[in-house]
Amino acid sequence: MLGVLRSMLTTLSTTMRRPVTRQYPESHRPIPERERAFPLLLWDHGVDEPYCTGCQACERACPCKCMTVTMKDNPRQAEGTSKRRKIVDTFWIDYGRCMRCNICVEVCNFDAIAMNNTWTGIELSAYDRHDLVMDLDELLALSRAGGIVPWAEYVGEENQKLPPRAVQAARTLAGRGPA
Amino acid sequence: MMPVLGYWFGIAWLDAILRLAVIAGVMTVVVIFLTYAERKVIARVQQRLGPTRTGPAGLLQGVADALKLVLKEDLRPTTADRWVFELAPFMVFVPVFLTFVAVPFTRDLGVRFLSLGLFYIVAVSSLNIVGFIMAGWGSDNKYALLGGVRAAAQMISYEVPLVLTVLGVAMVASSLDIRVITERQDVVPYIVWQPLAFVVFIIAGLAEMNRTPFDIPVAESEVVGGPTVEYSGIRWSFFQLAEYSSLFVLSALGADLFLGGYIWPFGSNPPGWLQLILILVKTSFMILMIFWVRATFPRLRIDQLMSYCWKVLIPVTVAQLFFNGLVLVYRWPDILLLVFSGALLVGATAATAVAVRRAARRPRDAQAVRDRRLQYARGA
Numbered sequence: 001m002l003g004v005l006r007s008m009l010t011t012l013s014t015t016m017r018r019p020v021t022r023q024y025p026e027s028h029r030p031i032p033e034r035e036r037a038f039p040l041l042l043w044d045h046g047v048d049e050p051y052c053t054g055c056q057a058c059e060r061a062c063p064c065k066c067m068t069v070t071m072k073d074n075p076r077q078a079e080g081t082s083k084r085r086k087i088v089d090t091f092w093i094d095y096g097r098c099m100r101c102n103i104c105v106e107v108c109n110f111d112a113i114a115m116n117n118t119w120t121g122i123e124l125s126a127y128d129r130h131d132l133v134m135d136l137d138e139l140l141a142l143s144r145a146g147g148i149v150p151w152a153e154y155v156g157e158e159n160q161k162l163p164p165r166a167v168q169a170a171r172t173l174a175g176r177g178p179a
Numbered sequence: 180m181m182p183v184l185g186y187w188f189g190i191a192w193l194d195a196i197l198r199l200a201v202i203a204g205v206m207t208v209v210v211i212f213l214t215y216a217e218r219k220v221i222a223r224v225q226q227r228l229g230p231t232r233t234g235p236a237g238l239l240q241g242v243a244d245a246l247k248l249v250l251k252e253d254l255r256p257t258t259a260d261r262w263v264f265e266l267a268p269f270m271v272f273v274p275v276f277l278t279f280v281a282v283p284f285t286r287d288l289g290v291r292f293l294s295l296g297l298f299y300i301v302a303v304s305s306l307n308i309v310g311f312i313m314a315g316w317g318s319d320n321k322y323a324l325l326g327g328v329r330a331a332a333q334m335i336s337y338e339v340p341l342v343l344t345v346l347g348v349a350m351v352a353s354s355l356d357i358r359v360i361t362e363r364q365d366v367v368p369y370i371v372w373q374p375l376a377f378v379v380f381i382i383a384g385l386a387e388m389n390r391t392p393f394d395i396p397v398a399e400s401e402v403v404g405g406p407t408v409e410y411s412g413i414r415w416s417f418f419q420l421a422e423y424s425s426l427f428v429l430s431a432l433g434a435d436l437f438l439g440g441y442i443w444p445f446g447s448n449p450p451g452w453l454q455l456i457l458i459l460v461k462t463s464f465m466i467l468m469i470f471w472v473r474a475t476f477p478r479l480r481i482d483q484l485m486s487y488c489w490k491v492l493i494p495v496t497v498a499q500l501f502f503n504g505l506v507l508v509y510r511w512p513d514i515l516l517l518v519f520s521g522a523l524l525v526g527a528t529a530a531t532a533v534a535v536r537r538a539a540r541r542p543r544d545a546q547a548v549r550d551r552r553l554q555y556a557r558g559a
Binding site (some may be wrong): 002003007008010011012014015017018019020021023096 | 220222223224225226227228231471472474475476488492528529531
């Protein structure tokens, strides 16, 4: 019979605790750094142009053929403001076809492509699947705005020993922008 | 729900219709917000948030549910017994509606104040068993029939201790008028003189309302909703309406009978608004207790349920009546009411605890139960 009172107390104590529910669309849980959403292109803030040279290595490696890349001569190389002779001209990724296998990131010679590890790579629902075909500007936008720290950055050579969060903290303290 | 200042418009039948309309409205609103409250309370117990989306803090969730139920198609199985099936929800609902008539909320606020109000409530509240049996039989569904028979067994059994506890209070107050009973509690509420009666009242009330842990007739996992299994739309909502309004009526009645209703602890005649606040606070307290119990305990087995009623509740409540009689006839001091009732409460608790422990320790009994179930399963 004491068990009756004890169980009532148990439910009372859980009532006093804070609910664990997240009101999802309004509040987001933090996403792990290694989250692998859809691939996007990275922006070279030092030279102010994309890292991508349009070499089509990713396009050739892509198992589901969701990418289309073209290349052009880099006009800024002629001006002398950039060392890249070629640069990406157009780039499309069909997010509706991509299966998020990470192969494009692995084959990229310039570390120009990364898997999106933010909520923007997840909340992509659209009424028309054609809206899921992303062009160059859309692929670069997040990185250009400084909104992403690619996972590859966390495991760079000098940071091999450090846990990712420590790297991020160090980066924030140094005042360096992401990517 | 309105002051008894004679008839409205001075016309008896118009007055009666108006009063009934007011009850219907108040009941609907109460039920809508009780379902919301229950969902919220149980969510908090389980560390969830409960409804949050419909209206501010989810307050309109009940309204949305009610609308959905009203607009839903009202289905009837082709093999159902048409009239029995279609009338059963009302047979469940009407008795609850009738009990609402006699419950006083404050000294002047109530639908009708009957001098035999308690007797009337006891008499009409047990009528809805008929409705459950009709629903069970009319559905032509074995789960519904099983649920209906279970409901009948359970509600008839638990009606007895419920009446006996209420009778104990009526003896102490020497009246069956609920207003008189309430107003005798201006100094000490009857929960003090009759703790056993209060506890048994809540337990038997839970069983009367088919609420957890006594929801055997409507158990989802055993008889898939029992008598209500074939109902949908507005007919199903009548069962819901009946359940929650009986929850409200029973809580208000418990507040009146045991917690000093609209009087205690503010002397014999607090102002009207204070009476209203008092009764609302006490009713809410009772309702919260019932929600809390529902969130805590698992369902009983039907044999446990029956033996608990007949072997524990009824003997102790009868004993309490007997001791009440002794104290009142020989004019012993009131404190003896508390002593006897409290001793019986402790005794009943201890006896139940011992019985539960023994049952848990006897593997042979468990084996016997398993054998019996096997026999049933084989159709023996």
